[in-house]
Amino acid sequence: MSKLVDNLINNNLIPLKPYESARRLYSGGQDWLNANESPFSNHYEVDSSNFNRYPSCQPDDVVENYARYAGVNPKQLMVTRGADEGIELLIRTFCTPGQDNILICPPTYGMYAISAETCDVGVKKVLLNDDFSLDIEGICNTDNVNVVFICAPNNPTGTPVAKSQLQTVLNHFANSALVVVDEAYIEFDAQSTWVDALADYPNLVILRTLSKAFALAGLRCGFTLANEPVINALMKVIAPYPIPEPVAQIAATALSAQNIQRLDEQVNIINNEKQRLTDALAKIDEFTLVGDTKANFVLFRYGQSAELMAYLVSKGMLIRDQSKQVNLQHCLRVTVGSPEQNDRLLGLIDEFRSQTGASK
Numbered sequence: 001m002s003k004l005v006d007n008l009i010n011n012n013l014i015p016l017k018p019y020e021s022a023r024r025l026y027s028g029g030q031d032w033l034n035a036n037e038s039p040f041s042n043h044y045e046v047d048s049s050n051f052n053r054y055p056s057c058q059p060d061d062v063v064e065n066y067a068r069y070a071g072v073n074p075k076q077l078m079v080t081r082g083a084d085e086g087i088e089l090l091i092r093t094f095c096t097p098g099q100d101n102i103l104i105c106p107p108t109y110g111m112y113a114i115s116a117e118t119c120d121v122g123v124k125k126v127l128l129n130d131d132f133s134l135d136i137e138g139i140c141n142t143d144n145v146n147v148v149f150i151c152a153p154n155n156p157t158g159t160p161v162a163k164s165q166l167q168t169v170l171n172h173f174a175n176s177a178l179v180v181v182d183e184a185y186i187e188f189d190a191q192s193t194w195v196d197a198l199a200d201y202p203n204l205v206i207l208r209t210l211s212k213a214f215a216l217a218g219l220r221c222g223f224t225l226a227n228e229p230v231i232n233a234l235m236k237v238i239a240p241y242p243i244p245e246p247v248a249q250i251a252a253t254a255l256s257a258q259n260i261q262r263l264d265e266q267v268n269i270i271n272n273e274k275q276r277l278t279d280a281l282a283k284i285d286e287f288t289l290v291g292d293t294k295a296n297f298v299l300f301r302y303g304q305s306a307e308l309m310a311y312l313v314s315k316g317m318l319i320r321d322q323s324k325q326v327n328l329q330h331c332l333r334v335t336v337g338s339p340e341q342n343d344r345l346l347g348l349i350d351e352f353r354s355q356t357g358a359s360k
């Protein structure tokens with residue numbers, strides 16, 4: 001860093017490194033099974049006739065269409081630049097820098113901690129139990145917390161969160177913290193949504209995205225669902241023009257009745273492929289499946305995970321190494337791809353095992 005930058009930079013940013021997103025780690029590759037994206041690429045068209053104008057802060061048709069899709073009132077919803085912006089806005093709106101904390105339950109999605117750290121907000125960690133359920137006692141014994149992040153289904157373990165556990169957490173923090181349920185992968189386990197509980201819990205917040213089942217990771221469009229007072233507070237912090245006009249047009253189209261039917265069909269296909277991939281990985285002697293498969297990925301443990309990862313990368317097959325996450329030593333996460341990609345992955349694993357002399 002230059003001397004000027006060294007002198008000026010926010011002190012709390014000095015120890016931080018940029019988030020190692022899947023796309024930052026590997027820019028090349030042929031098969032991308034490392035970011036839990038959809039294998040489907042759907043076609044959209046945009047109308048550029050209004051591109052000389054600033055867009056609406058919260059485009060009406062996107063708000064209305066998503067509210068209808070999710071079964072909430074449009075006033076209970078905010079559109080953001082991906083669910084990641086929702087995470088950051090929640091922290092900036094409800095935590096005072098240098099003073100307040102969020103609570104996370106690792107192993108889990110990395111952006112909760114990164115966003116908090118960049119905002120100089122503390123991160124309290126209560127590890128998941130060995131079976132990846134919530135450590136309720138640990139969570140309820142943690143004080144001075146303003147926002148609790150719970151990912152369900154959890155990334156990278158693919159596990160759901162039991163209803164009774166979440167109810168306990170919501171009740172425990174009823175008067176002291178927001179409980180944010182990150183439902184980025186909810187379409188793959190649709191009946192587990194917490195959307196119907198919004199009316200019962202003023203402290204419940206739900207995060208959603210178009211990046212996963214909707215096959216629009218490149219669009220950067222997400223949603224925060226909550227009761228009106230929470231949404232109104234977040235509106236104080238969101239940028240004036242957060243949703244670019246082309247994003248709004250495509251998001252509104254993706255949320256039409258016809259395209260939601262297509263979404264359901266694509267989710268079915270991915271869930272069927274997930275079962276096939278899971279069965280095939282489970283049959284490999286030295287592999288142990290880890291967690292559950294409620295999302296669009298499979299997690300497994302393998303003693304030679306580092307060597308296998310390097311081999312797959314050398315063949316342009318990108319998956320995600322999770323072995324640095326707490327309690328996930330030697331674990332690799334594979335996004336469910338197209339049937340061809342999944343077959344290629346299984347073929348490469350087979351090849352690697354024969355080269356290293358593993359039994360068939």
Ligand SMILES: Cc1ncc(COP(=O)(O)O)c(C=O)c1O
Pocket residue numbers: 035036081082083084085109151154155182184208209210211217220221222
């Ligand atoms: C659990 C979870 N939440 C949020 C996100 C980010 O979603 P978005 O692309 O909408 O920012 C991801 C992306 O991988 C995720 O896994």
